[in-house]
Amino acid sequence: MTATRREFLKAGTLAGAGLVIWLELPTSAAAQAAPIFEPSAYISITPDNVVRLWITRSEMGQGVRTTLPMMLNEELEADWAQIQYQQAMPGGHFKGIRLRTSGSGSTVGTYSALRKAGATAREMLIAAAAEKWNVPPSTCRAQQGKVIHSPSGRALTYGDLAQSAARQKVPDNPPLKNPKDFRVIGTRVKRTDGAPIVTGQATYGIDVRLPGMLCAVMARCPYLGGRLATFDAAKALATPGVRQVVPIKSGMAPGVAVVADHTWAALQGRDALHIDWDPGPHADFDSDRLLQQMEAALAQPGFFVRNDGDAPKAIQSCPRKLEATYEFPFQAHAPLEPMNCIADVRGNSCEIWVPTQAPERTQSEAARLLGIPEDSVQVHVTLLGGGFGRRLFVDYAVEAVELSRAIGHPVQLLWTRSDDMRFGYFHPNDLERIAGGLDESGRPLAWIQKSVGPDLSVIGLPSEKDLADPKYYFNDGSPWGSFDNPYNFPHLKADFVPLNSPVPTGPWRAVMYPPTVFARESFLDEMAHAAGQDPLEFRLHLLQPGDVLTVGYARIDRSRLLRVLQLAAEKADWKRPLAPTDGRLHGRGIACNVYDQDCYIAQVAEVSVGRQAGDIRVHRVVCAVDCGLVINPAGLEGQAESGIIWGLSATLHGRIDFKNGAAVQENFHDFEVIRMNESPAVETYIVPSEHPPGGFGETAVPPIAPAVANAIFAATGKRIRRLPIAPEKLKA
Amino acid sequence: MSTFTLLVNGEKHRIDADPGIPLLWALRDFLRLTGTKYGCGMGVCGACTVHEDGVPVRSCQIPLSATLGKTYTTIEGISADGTHPCQKAWLEEDVSQCGYCQAGMIMQAAALLRRKPQPTDQDIDSELSDHVCRCGTYQRMRRAIHRAAREVSQT
Numbered sequence: 017m018t019a020t021r022r023e024f025l026k027a028g029t030l031a032g033a034g035l036v037i038w039l040e041l042p043t044s045a046a047a048q049a050a051p052i053f054e055p056s057a058y059i060s061i062t063p064d065n066v067v068r069l070w071i072t073r074s075e076m077g078q079g080v081r082t083t084l085p086m087m088l089n090e091e092l093e094a095d096w097a098q099i100q101y102q103q104a105m106p107g108g109h110f111k112g113i114r115l116r117t118s119g120s121g122s123t124v125g126t127y128s129a130l131r132k133a134g135a136t137a138r139e140m141l142i143a144a145a146a147e148k149w150n151v152p153p154s155t156c157r158a159q160q161g162k163v164i165h166s167p168s169g170r171a172l173t174y175g176d177l178a179q180s181a182a183r184q185k186v187p188d189n190p191p192l193k194n195p196k197d198f199r200v201i202g203t204r205v206k207r208t209d210g211a212p213i214v215t216g217q218a219t220y221g222i223d224v225r226l227p228g229m230l231c232a233v234m235a236r237c238p239y240l241g242g243r244l245a246t247f248d249a250a251k252a253l254a255t256p257g258v259r260q261v262v263p264i265k266s267g268m269a270p271g272v273a274v275v276a277d278h279t280w281a282a283l284q285g286r287d288a289l290h291i292d293w294d295p296g297p298h299a300d301f302d303s304d305r306l307l308q309q310m311e312a313a314l315a316q317p318g319f320f321v322r323n324d325g326d327a328p329k330a331i332q333s334c335p336r337k338l339e340a341t342y343e344f345p346f347q348a349h350a351p352l353e354p355m356n357c358i359a360d361v362r363g364n365s366c367e368i369w370v371p372t373q374a375p376e377r378t379q380s381e382a383a384r385l386l387g388i389p390e391d392s393v394q395v396h397v398t399l400l401g402g403g404f405g406r407r408l409f410v411d412y413a414v415e416a417v418e419l420s421r422a423i424g425h426p427v428q429l430l431w432t433r434s435d436d437m438r439f440g441y442f443h444p445n446d447l448e449r450i451a452g453g454l455d456e457s458g459r460p461l462a463w464i465q466k467s468v469g470p471d472l473s474v475i476g477l478p479s480e481k482d483l484a485d486p487k488y489y490f491n492d493g494s495p496w497g498s499f500d501n502p503y504n505f506p507h508l509k510a511d512f513v514p515l516n517s518p519v520p521t522g523p524w525r526a527v528m529y530p531p532t533v534f535a536r537e538s539f540l541d542e543m544a545h546a547a548g549q550d551p552l553e554f555r556l557h558l559l560q561p562g563d564v565l566t567v568g569y570a571r572i573d574r575s576r577l578l579r580v581l582q583l584a585a586e587k588a589d590w591k592r593p594l595a596p597t598d599g600r601l602h603g604r605g606i607a608c609n610v611y612d613q614d615c616y617i618a619q620v621a622e623v624s625v626g627r628q629a630g631d632i633r634v635h636r637v638v639c640a641v642d643c644g645l646v647i648n649p650a651g652l653e654g655q656a657e658s659g660i661i662w663g664l665s666a667t668l669h670g671r672i673d674f675k676n677g678a679a680v681q682e683n684f685h686d687f688e689v690i691r692m693n694e695s696p697a698v699e700t701y702i703v704p705s706e707h708p709p710g711g712f713g714e715t716a717v718p719p720i721a722p723a724v725a726n727a728i729f730a731a732t733g734k735r736i737r738r739l740p741i742a743p744e745k746l747k748a
Numbered sequence: 749m750s751t752f753t754l755l756v757n758g759e760k761h762r763i764d765a766d767p768g769i770p771l772l773w774a775l776r777d778f779l780r781l782t783g784t785k786y787g788c789g790m791g792v793c794g795a796c797t798v799h800e801d802g803v804p805v806r807s808c809q810i811p812l813s814a815t816l817g818k819t820y821t822t823i824e825g826i827s828a829d830g831t832h833p834c835q836k837a838w839l840e841e842d843v844s845q846c847g848y849c850q851a852g853m854i855m856q857a858a859a860l861l862r863r864k865p866q867p868t869d870q871d872i873d874s875e876l877s878d879h880v881c882r883c884g885t886y887q888r889m890r891r892a893i894h895r896a897a898r899e900v901s902q903t
């Protein structure tokens with residue numbers, strides 16, 4: 017259970033800046049005889065001079081359709097313009113090969129494997145040319161899609177060589193470049209799929225149109241855990257354009273689907289339904305009450321997370337003690353393209369078009385529902401209008417499959433924005449209580465952190481037997497951010513009290529880190545101020561001597577964290593006082609984090625607060641990053657900007673409340689996100705690194721909330737301990 | 749049911765539909781112009797932005813009955829070949845992440861530039877802040893708008 021649970025969580029994380037590919041390199045015997053050159057399952061080269069790369073991840077904004085070809089081409093030496101990409105489908109060619117879009121997973125192997133795929137193809141192309149010219153392969157080189165015979169200057173294109181390359185022996189260990197000779201990796205490359213997006217030609221799931229396709233929307237049970245009692249479809253069926261009304265039970269909430277000729281008719285039909293719901297056991301569920309239970313649970317002993325030294329005793333001995341509790345609410349993913357799926361079930365087969373992060377799971381769950389073999393289900397992964405973890409769940413696809421089976425027709429099931437916001441797998445709410453002690457000279461001596469919150473229900477909650485192991489959560493590395501606290505406290509204790517609720521919860525960009533890092537980095541700031549020290553210096557001292565911390569499975573290199581803190585501080589002019597001229601209260605705040613051992617990040621936020629109104633403006637965020645070798649710096653900077661805006665939305669606005677058993681917020685007017693006018697200038701600085709590449713899609717999210725909260729303290733002297741930040745609290 | 753003539757991207761389309769159907773769904777489901785996106789359905793995200801007689805509007809809020817005699821442009825029609833200054837600048841600045849919001853953003857930005865060829869940052873803030881980009885590409889969008897403005901001023 018332990019390994020799978022962590023694996024699942026890691027898989028649940030958002031893909032990094034394209035550093036997500038995982039692939040093995042099956043060198044098929046069939047390739048030897050094939051008319052086209054397919055040196056591995058992932059690429060083919062055809063006589064028309066096209067290099068095709070099957071993209072084994074979903075494109076959801078992180079740039080996999082750009083970075084994957086980059087990694088391949090570093091070794092392949094094709095002409096960039098001749099590389100085309102195609103989205104891989106589960107099964108067939110890719111049976112047993114992982115297509116799920118996952119975050120910080122085995123990036124080392126990934127990166128190596130694509131390079132090896134490119135090198136293998138290159139060596140075989142060279143061998144083919146050498147054979148043709150009857151010269152030693154060592155006198156030939158690959159360059160820009162051609163093999164060139166260096167002494168004579170003769171050249172053949174990859175297309176010319178494709179057929180004879182297919183007959184060459186597959187090399188076991190094709191030579192790989194020395195990273196100092198890279199000419200693709202580490203360069204700034206623009207998105208390969210930008211043009212169809214800006215011309216409106218890109219096809220997201222919602223844009224797929226099949227001949228004879230019908231459109232459907234659903235009314236879903238508004239009570240968590242409720243059921244459909246009865247419904248009257250007469251009025252809905254009388255709506256022009258409506259064809260059928262079908263109860264659906266395979267998704268996360270039971271409901272009634274209205275099938276129509278077009279979307280608007282389906283929406284009108286849905287409004288005309290009369291439904292009685294059986295509210296079920298949680299009809300009065302209320303997130304404020306859950307919070308009270310969580311507050312009470314702060315007094316309970318929790319599961320072991322860390323226990324270095326004897327923190328409770330050490331804190332007793334401290335002349336200076338502090339304690340504070342931090343709160344983080346439920347959050348929705350709200351990708352801009354709402355959930356949707358097209359299914360076409362025909363007898364014993366099924367075809368699906370879906371914006372998903374989990375194609376294999378879509379295939380297997382559809383097959384299970386239909387009672388047919390997986391091979392009979394074809395899954396086309398479209399472009400995704402955002403994923404952020406929500407699209408790892410296949411509930412919306414399975415609903416569409418159930419519906420298509422019921423009506424015997426291809427159908428697009430569209431979730432409205434309100435469906436999308438209210439029927440999610442939310443980021444769980446969370447409380448963190450931290451106590452700290454300073455010795456006589458203001459040195460931090462002890463740290464005690466207790467996390468209380470719902471576990472991620474979707475991965476299956478631990479069994480009683482699991483929980484009989486007091487180190488269950490430690491082995492799992494949970495909660496992230498508290499478990500892997502990088503600071504060098506002589507005495508450090510952390511525990512976790514899981515407290516479950518009926519709310520479905522799942523991975524949300526950065527998974528467990530946002531609440532724990534908000535609390536940890538804010539409380540460090542509190543301790544630094546209590547000790548009369550600069551918050552940057554306070555952190556730097558706590559990371560000395562820059563050694564490697566080993567905790568559970570994690571290895572944290574404190575010297576890398578020191579470096580990014582120093583770099584962010586330097587670039588932000590940390591030491592130089594701000595000199596505002598606009599009459600507002602200005603301040604800077606700093607925070608940092610290590611994302612799953614591989615990615616080190618520090619951020620400095622500059623904010624101002626209105627003296628009377630207490631309104632908050634985030635002017636500038638300086639971000640320093642060491643996440644190993646960077647494939648595409650332009651992609652990484654994009655992910656930094658994106659992660660900061662994501663985290664800032666949760667810092668200043670986002671929250672989901674539950675009242676009467678249902679989510680309250682339902683659209684972007686009551687679940688607000690950062691828009692252009694609130695968007696800070698973001699500067700990203702990358703530490704050159706020879707460490708293996710790490711995924712970066714989520715790393716920038718956790719530090720922004722504490723960086724902003726600490727900046728607000730610097731500006732106003734008011735401490736933020738609850739997100740999102742209420743400006744009323746900052747009013748004069 | 750009524751019959752409507754809808755003028756979109758320089759072409760006339762006859763549609764038999766309920767007068768209450770929002771332009772957004774008429775474009776997407778009847779004309780198959782899917783570049784215009786559904787994001788919220790209540791006028792608060794901007795994903796569905798098109799031009800009505802050159803003015804940016806939220807197509808999810810316009811019933812077909814209100815389209816009489818009006819001329820519409822969608823992202824598919826803003827340039828013949830993807831060379832509108834905003835489209836070019838968007839590619840140059842590598843703006844898109846998931847890209848789902850970008851058609852609406854480009855339509856709004858194009859209208860801003862027509863009205864105000866040299867917009868300030870404040871102009872951009874007030875023009876674009878009714879739109880949502882959940883991927884947070886605002887900084888690059890801002891740069892792209894300034895770049896497009898430079899191109900417009902040079903031609």
Ligand code: FES
Nearest residue numbers: 788789791794808
């Ligand atoms: S879909 Fe029209 S404004 Fe959001």
Ligand code: FES
Nearest residue numbers: 846847881882883
């Ligand atoms: S690029 Fe994804 S919503 Fe804007």
